[in-house]
Amino acid sequence: MFKRLCLIGIGLIGSSIALRARKEGLVEEIAIQSRRQETVDAAARRGLGDTYTTDPAEAVKGADLVILCVPVGAVGDITEAIAPHLEPGAIVSDVGSVKGAVVAAMQPHLPDHVDFVPAHPIAGTEHSGPDAGFPELFDGRWCVLTPPAGTNPEAVEKLKAFWERLGSHVETMEPSxxxxxxxxxxxxxxxxxxxxxxxxxxxxxxxxxxxxxxxxxxxxxxxxxxxxxxxxxxxxxxxxxxxxxxxxxxxxxxxxxxxxxxxxxxxxxxxxxxxxxxxxxxxxxxxxxxxxxxxxxxxxxx
Amino acid sequence: MFKRLCLIGIGLIGSSIALRARKEGLVEEIAIQSRRQETVDAAARRGLGDTYTTDPAEAVKGADLVILCVPVGAVGDITEAIAPHLEPGAIVSDVGSVKGAVVAAMQPHLPDHVDFVPAHPIAGTEHSGPDAGFPELFDGRWCVLTPPAGTNPEAVEKLKAFWERLGSHVETMEPSxxxxxxxxxxxxxxxxxxxxxxxxxxxxxxxxxxxxxxxxxxxxxxxxxxxxxxxxxxxxxxxxxxxxxxxxxxxxxxxxxxxxxxxxxxxxxxxxxxxxxxxxxxxxxxxxxxxxxxxxxxxxxx
Ligand SMILES: NC(=O)c1ccc[n+]([C@@H]2O[C@H](COP(=O)([O-])OP(=O)(O)OC[C@H]3O[C@@H](n4cnc5c(N)ncnc54)[C@H](OP(=O)(O)O)[C@@H]3O)[C@@H](O)[C@H]2O)c1
Ligand SMILES: NC(=O)c1ccc[n+]([C@@H]2O[C@H](COP(=O)([O-])OP(=O)(O)OC[C@H]3O[C@@H](n4cnc5c(N)ncnc54)[C@H](OP(=O)(O)O)[C@@H]3O)[C@@H](O)[C@H]2O)c1
The missing domain is CATH 1.10.3660.10 (6-phosphogluconate dehydrogenase C-terminal like domain)
Structure with missing residues (x-):
């Protein structure tokens, strides 16, 4: 479905995506980034990805699907840092629990040659970090997509299919x-x-x-x-x-x-x-x- | 431990007490009362007791332990109705989630020849009725006893031992x-x-x-x-x-x-x-x- 999935942030949500995407064979390669080396190391110990780095710009190179899995307050700066390195045609998404502010923080930084499809999987536990994830987290849970007006409908369909393969039902609505x-x-x-x-x-x-x-x-x-x-x-x-x-x-x-x-x-x-x-x-x-x-x-x- | 246990009210709490007391062999006989015939019938279908009735006065006859397992708003009237029929030396208790008001509603009606030891098992589920109970409900949970000043300490000890055999830890405190x-x-x-x-x-x-x-x-x-x-x-x-x-x-x-x-x-x-x-x-x-x-x-x- 995708050649290279890049996960920026690898906590509960990122690690659950990695485990399930691999299990379902949805991606050929997984690039994992986290801010702190110790989190990167923990992800590597669990074998969650194929490449590991603390550098977001390096992580997104060659990725046709980039998902930000970090707290919503951090997405603006990260998007600014990765923007120049994004592959043309890549889908850029996130998993943030708030959508209006995330769209406002990310969209201005993104180049025209990528498709931006924000997402929020409504599934979780009270635990966090790369060891907390499990592949069944999204089973039967809803994932809400909030594509801004004018988003390429093919990109929306493709991300919808991805989340369905992760186990979710998918619904689209306005960020507000x-x-x-x-x-x-x-x-x-x-x-x-x-x-x-x-x-x-x-x-x-x-x-x-x-x-x-x-x-x-x-x-x-x-x-x-x-x-x-x-x-x-x-x-x-x-x-x-x-x-x-x-x-x-x-x-x-x-x-x-x-x-x-x-x-x-x-x-x-x-x-x-x-x-x-x-x-x-x-x-x-x-x-x-x-x-x-x-x-x-x-x-x-x- | 007791000859005859009388349960007035047989919902989630009453049925859980009946099942566990029987399993542990704490009582020789269980007399079950409920207000409505259909609840009595449901209790009988589950085989929760030895005798069944809708009449509280009849149920308490010969019982050396009487436990009211009804909503706290109902304990006053019931105590008034059973008081003349209580065996001398019987322990009278309840399981109400409020203790000050329960003591105030029950105590004035009780004859001197019984021991009054109010109790509250802090365990439950959101389900109710005689089919909702299970014998493990009280395992590892606390049960609070609130004996009024001057209560016979032997009766308190005996009820404490009873609740411990039901699986609970027991603590004593003031109703307020x-x-x-x-x-x-x-x-x-x-x-x-x-x-x-x-x-x-x-x-x-x-x-x-x-x-x-x-x-x-x-x-x-x-x-x-x-x-x-x-x-x-x-x-x-x-x-x-x-x-x-x-x-x-x-x-x-x-x-x-x-x-x-x-x-x-x-x-x-x-x-x-x-x-x-x-x-x-x-x-x-x-x-x-x-x-x-x-x-x-x-x-x-x-
Ligand atoms: N948990 C849930 O129940 C749940 C459910 C649905 C959606 N979400 C959303 O999913 C996102 C991630 O949640 P999570 O539970 O997976 O989090 P998590 O387990 O705490 O992991 C957070 C990840 O973000 C990184 N990070 C934290 N602060 C950062 C910052 N200021 N800059 C860059 N990276 C930072 C962490 O990196 P280091 O460890 O390297 O510092 C880690 O990789 C959040 O936006 C949340 O709103 C969560
Ligand atoms: N559920 C909990 O989580 C929990 C936990 C700790 C303590 N408690 C306490 O335990 C007591 C019983 O709770 P429960 O969950 O076992 O209740 P329940 O499953 O709803 O059963 C209630 C019982 O009380 C009888 N009853 C109801 N209203 C009555 C009335 N006005 N007069 C006489 N009998 C009446 C019912 O009789 P009919 O069915 O025949 O009408 C039934 O036998 C309550 O005082 C509650 O505060 C509950």
């Missing part, structure tokens, strides 16, 4: 709409998870050790989400500011209403909301995005 | 402290999970089908929590009002600070919090209350 959808389905949920874990850590009336011991009542699920990479998430909130603040305002309005219902003992309002929310979960399970197993096998059967 | 700990580790997390799922369902800019398709970015974890039983959770918020509102106020203060950091592009504040929260998760894993598996085996390996 993507950023709204992700603000509510991912960014605000992460923010409130980070926030409640922080609140719990700062209490005087309840000790940290009590919080840890009695975490099975719901809290531990939030800590998993709040264990995701700090750099990645800082960049997401800084680059998707408007959509996050808008969704957060809606969240706060709704929470104020719930708070009032609790204060006034309005059980019906609580019961109605708690009933409505179950339908959404059923929809997610039907959409194949969740398992119905209780506790996801977290509970070991004895 | 329990309610604070659970407000932050369980009740407020559930409230904000219900809230974000409700917010997402009400948006005009993002469709419900988009929310479901793209839920793998974090949202689906919240929907699991927000799929818990509406009656149980309504009762928890109505009966643990003060502690929940206090913790919610702290959560809101902290969230306002985060919101400001996003608005002003203060990446350092975000990064610091996102780094601090990882330590809490490590602590929970070390405390044996969580698995370190990525995605809890939710991702099927192909």
């Amino acid at each position: 709409h993507h950023d709204m959808v992700l603000a509510i389905t991912s960014h605000v949920p992460h923010l409130i998870a980070y926030n409640i874990v922080g609140t719990a850590a700062d209490l005087e009336t309840v000790t940290e050790s009590e919080v840890m011991k009695f975490a099975a009542g719901g809290f531990r699920d939030f800590t998993r989400i709040a264990a995701s990479d700090p750099t990645m998430w800082r960049d997401i909130f800084l680059t998707n500011r408007e959509a996050v603040l808008e969704m957060l305002a809606r969240f706060n309005e709704d929470l104020t209403a719930l708070q009032r219902a609790i204060r006034w003992g309005d059980g019906d309002t609580l019961f109605d909301l708690f009933t409505r929310t179950r339908a959404i979960r059923r929809g997610i399970i039907e959409a194949g995005q969740e398992t119905a197993d209780p506790d996801f096998g977290r509970q070991k059967k004895v | 402290h329990h309610d604070m700990v659970l407000a932050i580790t369980s009740h407020v997390p559930h409230l904000i999970a219900y809230n974000i799922v409700g917010t997402a369902a009400d948006l005009e800019t993002v469709t419900e089908s988009e929310v479901m398709k793209f839920a793998a970015g974090g949202f689906r974890d919240f929907t699991r929590i927000a799929a818990s039983d509406p009656t149980m959770w309504r009762d928890i918020f109505l009966t643990n009002r003060e502690a929940v509102l206090e913790m919610l106020a702290r959560f809101n203060e902290d969230l306002t600070a985060l919101q400001r950091a996003i608005r002003w592009g203060d990446g350092d504040t975000l990064f610091d919090l996102f780094t601090r929260t990882r330590a809490i998760r490590r602590g929970i894993i070390e405390a044996g209350q969580e698995t370190a598996d990525p995605d809890f085996g939710r991702q099927k390996k192909v």
Whole structure:
């Protein structure tokens, strides 16, 4: 499908792409770049690629598919550095969790002789680095493409086919709409998870050790989400500011209403909301995005 | 250990107790009561007990351990109904997620010739009913006992030993402290999970089908929590009002600070919090209350 795939950044997402692309035979050669030598070394130990370097300009040479797999705050500078070295006809893409800001940061630097097709695979775990990846990460998950107006439709089709072979369903949308959808389905949920874990850590009336011991009542699920990479998430909130603040305002309005219902003992309002929310979960399970197993096998059967 | 265990209410918690107590040989006989005949029938189909009835007064007869496994809003009326029929020397307990209000609702009705030892096993799934229980539910999880001042210490020891045989670690604390700990580790997390799922369902800019398709970015974890039983959770918020509102106020203060950091592009504040929260998760894993598996085996390996 591609002659030479170049991955700029080789963490959870980059290594998962490398493993699956190789397994499916989608590329002849994989060129791997990472900023720090130790990450490059770890990638080499896992045998993720064919060539390894810390130099982005060198990595992209001869590549017909270049995918940036770095935090969204870093894509602008990297694109500027690789632009003069990109092969004519290459597809340039990324995997960033924010799309409006990524398009704005990358597009101005790119030469006319490449095709720019931004992408976001909606799949992940709370782990990072080149050892965290696994080839099944994208199976059954959605990947959103946000090609700017005027992008060569053949390049979009080709990248779509690539992501489908990685295991994903693919959908195309406007960057701004993507950023709204992700603000509510991912960014605000992460923010409130980070926030409640922080609140719990700062209490005087309840000790940290009590919080840890009695975490099975719901809290531990939030800590998993709040264990995701700090750099990645800082960049997401800084680059998707408007959509996050808008969704957060809606969240706060709704929470104020719930708070009032609790204060006034309005059980019906609580019961109605708690009933409505179950339908959404059923929809997610039907959409194949969740398992119905209780506790996801977290509970070991004895 | 006990001659006759009486379970008033036979949902997720009651059925898990029945299955494990039988397996461990902790009781000679199990008397099961539930409000509705269809629940009693379901319990009988699973063979959870030895006798079955919808009448709480009948169920408690001859029992030396009575455990109420019903929503916390229901314990007062039930205690009043069973009080005249309790065996002298019986231990009366419950499994309610709130303890201050439960003690206040039950204690005034109980005769002097029984020992009252309230309990809360901090273990659960989002499923309910007599078919949802499994004997390993309590393994490695904490169970908190909140005996009122003056409770017979032998009864406390006996119930502690019972819960240890069910697989739990046991800790004793004041009801009011329990309610604070659970407000932050369980009740407020559930409230904000219900809230974000409700917010997402009400948006005009993002469709419900988009929310479901793209839920793998974090949202689906919240929907699991927000799929818990509406009656149980309504009762928890109505009966643990003060502690929940206090913790919610702290959560809101902290969230306002985060919101400001996003608005002003203060990446350092975000990064610091996102780094601090990882330590809490490590602590929970070390405390044996969580698995370190990525995605809890939710991702099927192909
Ligand atoms: N993790 C998820 O759940 C997930 C899901 C979907 C999309 N994404 C997106 O995927 C991208 C990568 O995420 P990941 O989880 O794979 O990250 P990761 O495991 O932390 O790996 C990050 C990679 O980016 C490099 N990097 C970090 N900061 C950099 C900088 N300032 N300049 C140049 N290179 C830098 C790292 O290089 P060194 O190690 O050499 O420093 C490493 O190769 C992010 O944009 C994220 O938004 C993540
Ligand atoms: N689920 C958890 O994760 C969890 C964890 C720890 C503690 N708890 C506590 O355990 C208790 C039971 O929870 P569960 O999950 O086992 O509940 P469940 O599966 O929904 O079962 C509830 C049981 O209570 C009965 N019941 C419901 N409303 C009643 C009423 N108004 N009067 C009399 N009986 C009533 C039901 O009877 P019918 O079916 O016959 O109507 C059923 O037998 C609650 O107090 C909860 O706070 C739950």
